[in-house]
Amino acid sequence: MLRILASAVSVASKAGSEVRRILETGKLDVVDKGIQDFQTEADRTAQRLIVASLTRAFPKCTIVGEENLDVDEEADRKLLSTSFDEEVLAKVLPKEYEEVREEDITIWVDPLDGTAEFVKGHLDHVTVLIGFSLRGKAVAGVVHQPFYNYTSGLQNLTGRTMWGLVGFGCFGVSPKPMPDGKLIVTTTASHNNKDIDESIAALKPDEVLRVGGAGHKVLLVIEGSAHAYVFASSGSKRWDTCAPEALLKSLGGQLTDITGKEIEYSHRLDGNYQNYMGIIASANRDLHSRIIRDIPQDVVDRLANANNDGLRSKI
Ligand code: AMP
Ligand code: MG
Ligand code: MG
Numbered sequence: 461m462l463r464i465l466a467s468a469v470s471v472a473s474k475a476g477s478e479v480r481r482i483l484e485t486g487k488l489d490v491v492d493k494g495i496q497d498f499q500t501e502a503d504r505t506a507q508r509l510i511v512a513s514l515t516r517a518f519p520k521c522t523i524v525g526e527e528n529l530d531v532d533e534e535a536d537r538k539l540l541s542t543s544f545d546e547e548v549l550a551k552v553l554p555k556e557y558e559e560v561r562e563e564d565i566t567i568w569v570d571p572l573d574g575t576a577e578f579v580k581g582h583l584d585h586v587t588v589l590i591g592f593s594l595r596g597k598a599v600a601g602v603v604h605q606p607f608y609n610y611t612s613g614l615q616n617l618t619g620r621t622m623w624g625l626v627g628f629g630c631f632g633v634s635p636k637p638m639p640d641g642k643l644i645v646t647t648t649a650s651h652n653n654k655d656i657d658e659s660i661a662a663l664k665p666d667e668v669l670r671v672g673g674a675g676h677k678v679l680l681v682i683e684g685s686a687h688a689y690v691f692a693s694s695g696s697k698r699w700d701t702c703a704p705e706a707l708l709k710s711l712g713g714q715l716t717d718i719t720g721k722e723i724e725y726s727h728r729l730d731g732n733y734q735n736y737m738g739i740i741a742s743a744n745r746d747l748h749s750r751i752i753r754d755i756p757q758d759v760v761d762r763l764a765n766a767n768n769d770g771l772r773s774k775i
Pocket of ligand 3: 503526572573574575
């Protein structure tokens with residue numbers, strides 16, 4: 461587990477440099493995957509780099525990446541990262557993690573989260589996400605922000621890398637508590653709909669921050685800019701939530717669906733990794749329960765029914 465994390469921290473940071481390099485070339489070569497669902501050259505290159513590097517170092521892990529890419533061994537070889545972060549390697553993990561076998565780990569890769577905002581130039585919304593699940597639960601995550609502090613210029617950026625392991629700790633980011641007595645909610649900027657609006661209205665927030673990226677929104681919760689991330693909609697996938705969930709949980713927070721149920725991170729043969737029942741993330745358990753309680757039942761029912769209809773139409 462430690463070696464996988466040390467590798468993923470180095471790999472995420474190298475993927476971040478590729479994302480910055482590609483932005484500088486100005487050739488994003490955007491492909492439409494659906495409504496407000498894009499893929500750029502940066503998404504493709506970052507995924508190649510991450511998947512090729514982790515597959516080579518840890519061939520027995522199951523790796524699920526967001527992008528469907530053609531095999532190109534030559535491109536993969538050029539992008540390989542073979543380093544292990546020294547600071548991570550120096551840690552001593554709890555015994556339960558020392559005994560984890562490579563084949564028990566599933567790795568969830570979102571090479572570039574927040575692509576809709578990336579193409580619009582909202583660079584601080586972009587993260588590289590590498591999440592790790594064990595027996596269906598998110599246990600570790602690496603979150604890299606390639607454009608951290610970019611407002612002072614794109615030159616000399618190194619980004620920042622944060623990682624967390626549930627039951628052990630979180631590194632690279634300092635959590636800040638949120639004030640009581642008001643409620644600031646963060647939600648999607650580019651995938652809004654009626655159910656999201658209805659659930660947010662029911663929470664009566666004092667402020668709503670509409671920004672991109674699941675990784676970015678969880679960072680807002682961790683760093684004390686929002687009390688909760690509320691997304692009462694399908695559309696996000698396991699690779700959007702695994703790394704952010706693990707980071708938040710390693711700090712005592714929670715990320716669940718809108719009914720409070722944990723997201724199941726098992727590898728599926730049908731390749732369907734939608735989080736049909738949405739996302740609620742918050743830094744503290746009491747607040748989390750309160751938000752789950754206040755989500756309108758009709759919104760929960762609509763999401764559940766849409767999920768059932770979706771499953772029926774597939775059969
Ligand atoms: P957002 O908060 O809109 O940035 O969404 C967080 C993550 O979930 C991003 O990776 C989005 O691409 C993904 N996502 C959310 N809703 C949808 C949707 N309706 N279609 C495709 N991707 C979505
Ligand atoms: Mg994403
Ligand atoms: Mg992505």
